[in-house]
Amino acid sequence: MTMQFIDLAAQQSRLRAELDSAIARVLDHGRYILGPEVAELERALGEFSGAADVVTCSSGTDALVLALMALGVGPGDGVVVPSFTFAATAEAVALLGAVPIFVDVDEQSYCLDVDHVRAALADTRPGARPVGVIAVDLFGQPADYPALRSVADEFGCWVVADAAQSFGATLGGVAVGRLATITTTSFFPAKPLGCYGDGGAVFVTEASDAPLLRSLRVHGSGSDKYDNARIGINGRLDTLQAAILLVKLEVFAAEILERQRIAGVYSAQLAGVVVVPHVEDDRTSAWAQYTVRHRDRDRLADGLREVGVPTAIYYPRPLHLQTAYRDYPRGPEGLSRSERLAAEVLSLPMHPYLTGEDQDRVIDAVRHVVLLDDG
Numbered sequence: 038m039t040m041q042f043i044d045l046a047a048q049q050s051r052l053r054a055e056l057d058s059a060i061a062r063v064l065d066h067g068r069y070i071l072g073p074e075v076a077e078l079e080r081a082l083g084e085f086s087g088a089a090d091v092v093t094c095s096s097g098t099d100a101l102v103l104a105l106m107a108l109g110v111g112p113g114d115g116v117v118v119p120s121f122t123f124a125a126t127a128e129a130v131a132l133l134g135a136v137p138i139f140v141d142v143d144e145q146s147y148c149l150d151v152d153h154v155r156a157a158l159a160d161t162r163p164g165a166r167p168v169g170v171i172a173v174d175l176f177g178q179p180a181d182y183p184a185l186r187s188v189a190d191e192f193g194c195w196v197v198a199d200a201a202q203s204f205g206a207t208l209g210g211v212a213v214g215r216l217a218t219i220t221t222t223s224f225f226p227a228k229p230l231g232c233y234g235d236g237g238a239v240f241v242t243e244a245s246d247a248p249l250l251r252s253l254r255v256h257g258s259g260s261d262k263y264d265n266a267r268i269g270i271n272g273r274l275d276t277l278q279a280a281i282l283l284v285k286l287e288v289f290a291a292e293i294l295e296r297q298r299i300a301g302v303y304s305a306q307l308a309g310v311v312v313v314p315h316v317e318d319d320r321t322s323a324w325a326q327y328t329v330r331h332r333d334r335d336r337l338a339d340g341l342r343e344v345g346v347p348t349a350i351y352y353p354r355p356l357h358l359q360t361a362y363r364d365y366p367r368g369p370e371g372l373s374r375s376e377r378l379a380a381e382v383l384s385l386p387m388h389p390y391l392t393g394e395d396q397d398r399v400i401d402a403v404r405h406v407v408l409l410d411d412g
């Protein structure tokens with residue numbers, strides 16, 4: 038049996054009967070667009086996270102676009118984003134004609150460095166005026182929202198949480214979805230809570246922010262579908278995907294605990310062999326990825342591939358070095374950590390159905406490759 042990097046089939050076989058009947062129910066009622074499962078999922082996600090309201094949508098990228106549209110982001114606005122993230126974080130900003138301002142991440146958490154954010158917000162060089170910050174909960178650990186909130190407040194800026202990787206995590210006992218006034222997530226199949234296609238959601242802590250998001254999600258609809266109050270997008274979540282997510286949400290809390298247990302085993306066995314992830318004391322991670330660092334990363338990846346252990350690199354190139362983003366401004370503190378991380382990170386197989394046997398194989402292989410190189 039070849040080992041999977043993320044094993045979606047194991048979860049599916051556990052849930053197959055429930056998934057089949059949930060899908061059949063949608064085929065029976067035929068309400069494919071904004072059917073009853075969509076509202077039911079929004080309620081269930083609100084209950085899970087404690088958010089005041091949840092607006093589901095077509096992807097994690099569209100969740101960011103909807104959040105920024107609701108905040109009125111447009112030309113002339115600057116938005117601070119990390120460079121060490123998936124492109125969608127900066128793309129949503131640029132799509133709206135605003136300017137992403139790239140800032141470095143913290144050495145330990147790989148989330149935005151709060152001091153570097155302050156320096157970028159205080160930066161008076163000509164360019165776009167910062168109006169807000171999008172923090173990314175990289176690999177599943179929430180960014181330092183209390184600190185980001187107070188720095189953003191100093192400059193009259195908002196904070197949006199890009200929680201595409203962290204749904205299911207907590208900070209200070211508070212669930213993702215309630216850590217920023219607007220939080221976005223993704224239900225892309227490989228995310229901790231994934232559907233069978235594209236999907237996403239926007240969480241708000243003020244219920245009064247939800248109607249605007251719901252309008253933007255359906256072409257800026259007003260009193261009905263053919264009354265257009267504003268410019269919006271077609272950003273709905275399919276009823277079928279909502280039905281699938283309702284089934285998966287039933288086991289999600291238990292799956293997160295399994296991810297945390299598996300991460301604990303990796304860290305106990307690999308500390309000192311490679312640089313293992315650091316989760317701050319006040320936080321839990323949803324472990325979208327278990328990412329280690331090693332100075333000879335490519336040799337480690339090759340060695341693991343040779344013995345059938347799949348790995349992935351998130352991310353091989355920071356955004357400020359990508360063709361589409363290299364001309365955007367950078368914060369005054371530079372981006373050296375993002376560049377070094379891109380050269381050193383390696384993500385190991387991580388999913389709630391990873392067997393002890395497979396995990397031992399991964400651990401033995403990492404030790405073997407690293408210790409062989411050192412000795």
Ligand SMILES: *Cc1c(COP(=O)(O)O)cnc(C)c1O
Nearest residue numbers: 096097098123125126201223225
């Ligand atoms: C996956 C991801 C997104 C985009 O989500 P999609 O559903 O694929 O559009 C945005 N931000 C981050 C940090 C992600 O990991």
